[in-house]
Each structure stands twice: as structure tokens, then as C-alpha cells.
């Protein structure tokens with residue numbers, strides 16, 4: 109397999125060598141393919157709909173959507189048209205364009221627990237701003253965070269400790285996601301100094317099965333925040349608009365005080381948002397957050413169009429339906445070959461892990477075989493479906509899964 113991939117990724121491998129000279133480590137963060145199984149391309153040249161092409165012209169049906177943002181598919185024509193029109197007028201000025209107000213209005217109309225909105229660029233900006241607002245509003249310091257949850261790459265939340273000092277995380281108290289007793293222990297530790305609780309929409313930590321939140325657990329978080337006059341923060345950066353367009357906890361009946369969005373909000377154009385309830389509006393107006401590019405109008409235009417499409421078309425139903433078909437098909441194929449797998453989380457954001465797979469050796473081989481058939485899966489990060497995926501894409505993927513699963517059943 110390695111030799112075949114070396115020839116398939118000739119340009120990619122050459123560019124990786126050059127990148128080593130100019131970019132620390134050749135690439136940074138989650139974009140570095142060094143942690144992925146051998147054979148993954150590092151660089152991409154184009155994408156359209158559900159397809160992405162690497163530098164060597166290999167085309168893949170993509171189930172990562174750029175790690176989430178492309179909820180309508182790559183290069184959605186309506187979104188790109190809105191962006192191009194706006195670019196002709198103004199992108200970055202001395203202040204925002206009128207679109208910032210339109211977008212704040214739109215997102216507060218769409219999202220249930222949103223009476224106001226402010227915008228930034230990345231998910232990390234949004235989650236960090238949520239912490240700042242919580243502390244400003246309550247005058248308290250401690251934030252409860254679930255162990256293993258990803259909230260971004262700032263020193264307070266990065267999963268890699270290198271370069272982080274104790275003080276960066278000294279006001280965080282950790283608990284187990286979905287474990288009310290553990291949340292209560294953390295609450296006690298915070299005592300009278302509890303500013304907020306931050307939770308992802310569901311448990312989607314990498315390298316482990318995903319878990320939907322227990323309703324009782326979310327209710328407990330709400331109850332603690334109400335009792336302690338603290339802020340309940342929903343980090344909807346990854347799941348936002350894929351589970352429920354009105355906010356990921358709407359079906360649970362639990363209202364967050366602040367919600368962080370990014371990823372799907374602008375179909376690939378850089379934008380994030382913090383939305384909140386009325387009682388936090390004052391605090392949100394008093395903190396100082398900003399960035400040179402936080403108001404660029406093309407991203408606002410992209411988001412306005414993306415959210416309009418999400419309002420008009422039932423994107424959630426589409427990706428749920430296809431994700432379910434994919435899941436059922438994979439389940440059937442694995443069963444036929446006697447391979448034990450566990451598929452977890454919402455079908456719109458699938459994750460497939462193999463039973464008894466220390467070091468992800470089966471999972472890694474599985475995705476390598478899929479890659480060789482033009483299917484881009486991830487071995488341990490949840491994947492994403494988009495409006496651009498079709499029933500035909502799912503069928504083609506299942507054909508490749510049949511091939512890959514057979515190989516796994518013979519090799520392990």
C-alpha cells in the first residue's frame with residue numbers, strides 16, 4: 109500500500125519536503141497529517157460539493173467537510189455568489205458593513221437562546237469570549253469543564269500542555285461529561301466562586317465513542333447555574349446547525365445562557381459567533397474583545413446566505429437521512445464479514461471505531477483502504493455530512509466499505 113500511495117502522492121510528498129523548510133514541523137495543529145495513517149494527502153488543490161482533490165489530482169468523496177464548516181458542501185454557488193457580490197462593494201473597512209446588524213438579527217431570530225450576537229473569526233475566539241462574559245457578568249472566576257472536551261487551542265483549553273503554564277488553567281475545574289455526580293463534585297469545589305459551566309453539544313472527544321448528552325445531566329448543569337447564579341455555556345462550535353438549526357439542545361429543552369458557534373455558520377468562510385440571553389447583554393457590552401478581521405463583510409455575507417439556506421431547506425433532515433443510510437449500510441457490511449465495530453453519535457456526524465483496536469491499527473487500515481478507493485474518512489475524529497452529499501455518494505462509499513471491510517476481516 110505504501111508504494112502505491114507514494115506514486116499517488118508525488119506532488120504532495122515533494123511539497124511536504126519544501127514545507128519542512130519554511131513551516132515549523134511542516135504544518136501545525138490538526139491540519140498536520142503526520143498523526144493520520146500513512147497515505148493521507150497533506151495538501152489539497154480544489155473542492156466542489158462533496159468532493160475534494162489533492163495536489164496530485166486524486167479525487168475523494170469527502171466526509172470531513174473541512175472538519176465541519178462546509179455544511180452545504182464545498183463552493184456552494186449561492187453562498188459564493190453572495191460573497192463575490194459583497195467583495196465588489198467592501199470586505200474590510202474601518203468598521204463593519206451593515207451586514208453585521210442583519211446577521212445579528214438573523215441569528216437571534218433563528219437560534220432559540222439568542223437575544224443578541226457578536227462575531228469573531230474562530231471557534232476558540234467564541235468559546236474564550238464566553239468565559240470572559242461569564243466572569244464579567246458574575247464577578248467570579250471558576251469555570252467547570254468536562255475532561256477531554258475540546259474547546260479550542262488557546263492556552264486555557266488546548267489539549268497539548270507544551271507552552272502552557274499552570275496559571276492558564278488554574279481557574280478550571282474538571283468533571284466527567286454526562287456524569288451528574290461528578291458535576292456536583294466540581295460545583296462544590298468551585299464553592300461561591302462559580303462563574304460558569306461550559307459543555308459541548310454532545311460528547312465528541314476524539315479517539316473515543318461519542319455520547320449524546322443525557323437530558324438529566326443537562327438539566328443538572330442548568331440547575332447548578334441557576335442555583336449559583338452562574339452561566340451555562342453551550343459550545344456548539346462543532347455541532348451547531350447539524351443537530352438542530354435552532355441550537356443543539358433545543359430538543360432537550362435545556363436553555364444555555366451563552367452559545368458559541370463557528371464552523372458551519374458561514375459554509376467555510378471564517379466566522380464565529382457568541383449569542384446570549386438578555387441578562388448577559390450588559391456584560392457582553394462591557395468586555396473588550398476584537399480582532400483586525402472580526403468584521404470582514406464577506407464572511408457576514410456568507411453566513412447570511414448559509415443561514416437563509418438552512419432556514420429554507422431542511423439540511424438537518426437531509427444529512428440525518430444520508431448519515432443513517434451510511435451507518436446502516438456499514439453496520440450490515442461489518443456484520444456480514446464478522447467485524448465488530450461501534451458507530452456512535454448522531455448519524456450527521458458519524459464516528460466508526462473498531463472493537464478491540466488498540467493503537468487504532470484496524471481503523472487505520474480501514475481508512476487507508478477507503479482512501480485508495482477515493483473515500484476520505486477519518487479514523488478517530490467524528491466526520492461530517494453536508495447538503496451536497498447524495499444517495500449516490502453513500503452507495504459509492506458503501507461499495508468501498510465492502511472492499512475495505514473484507515480486507516480487515518482477512519487481515520485481523
Ligand SMILES: Cc1ncc(COP(=O)(O)O)c(C=O)c1O
Pocket residue numbers: 229230231232233235258259260261308343344345346347370371
Ligand atoms: C467543540 C469545539 N469548540 C471549539 C473549537 C475551536 O474552534 P477553532 O478551531 O475554530 O478555533 C472546536 C474546533 O474544532 C470545536 O470542535
